[in-house]
Amino acid sequence: MSTDWEVYAIKYADRDARTRADSFIFDDNHEAPHAMDYYMWLIRGAGRVILVDTGYDVDEGVMRGRPIRLNPVEALKPFDLTPEDVTEIIVTHLHYDHAGGLHLFPNAQIHLQAAEMAYATGPCMCHDTLRMPFTAAHVCEAVTRLYAGKLTFHDGEGAIADGISVHCIGGHSRGLQAVRVRTRTGWMVLASDAAHYYENFMARKPFPIVVDLQDMLDGFNTLRRLASKPELIVPGHDPLVRQYFDSALADHIIRLDVGPNGTMVL
Template identity: 30%
Template structure:
């Protein structure tokens, strides 16, 4: 599969497009744990919830999965609370992982790159900078390595040897007409955001370029970072995208996402939300 760096926007001719945000895990944490140098804000600490998501784009012709969540082993080791397994979530959405042909890894942290074995027939796309960093000595330093699962990295490397991973060299790439991948960095060396050109406006799947809405609103960097300057520059890029008509942004871990968009299953609103051609938000 070839990926282009054509920056001209191509209006996609999709039937029934939708972006789905699946909430697969959660935990309780604090602001001081989540925000870099939190004491600089001279605010009292507070408990907050961190949710864990992966994302799906689909239309009448194809399904693309964006990130794969943490593995059961990683959840147990880090005391994260799964709320639905990715396999069960896919089944609820009528998606057979064996039929998924295209998968995007925005970065290789444990909560975004587990469960790759669910998708044996998928071609995988990720940033070359991200891939190479975790195979280098620097990526093994404790302050970096704490945020990965070594088994995930070994699987990624094996999949690359098998020819199933395409590594992107450019900062901006067209995945398919209407979906662009932007390497932002900041959180990790090759962190990518995904911009989907939906009929009502772009849906910005920020992944961990921003974790919470207030991270962007208050210009408040997250605690886990590779480059503070790149993280700030990433905020500027997202703010620029948000100037476009109809644009919405989906942070990587904010529970508020589940309140801002329409539930896939109204009887279980905490499972998943949908952004579709109607611009469905609540």
């Protein structure tokens, strides 16, 4: 029998001192405020719990001047999960805000695109602009997991479980992957940073941190192809997610698989 998975968005931080220039390359109102939420995601069903990304910890927040509201471990407490209970993590990419908590979950097998490891450890990191979203310790943690036999590489599309797959999109980071999940409301896509905001893919406005603009633009089409309907594409950083999906497990946790509340305008 096929599994319809439960999917949750877990907000652990936010950053309000931003403008639309920080979110869109092409926009007529670059100076307007534009807030950003930071999420991890949790998928569970069939006796399995899979964490998608890990957020980052207090020390990373201090170093970057971007404090967090909840340590990733604390953020998972409503699920009655300890760090040791987390045995599977899909890392969408190795930027600090998605892989900065890997060290907090020592038992986890990591799923990562081979292209992402090559990018984060290759010649592109000689450029300050491309290196900026990475932190060396997080990349080294991924390498340590590799040498411990706790890293599974994927090359393009890969199956994680019945009804869960990863899909390399690139654009924002060379090996960025989105996660496709079968739910009661249809195929949902956790876009991560393939679309930071709804407006990125809806209005085809690229995000400014980009290594390959064509891959990013082509990725907007891929997200639509993978999802049963556009309403089931979940952006990586949009505060609107908490309005469109309003079934809450806790103040910082929104359940996604039950579907949006019908107020979305696409």
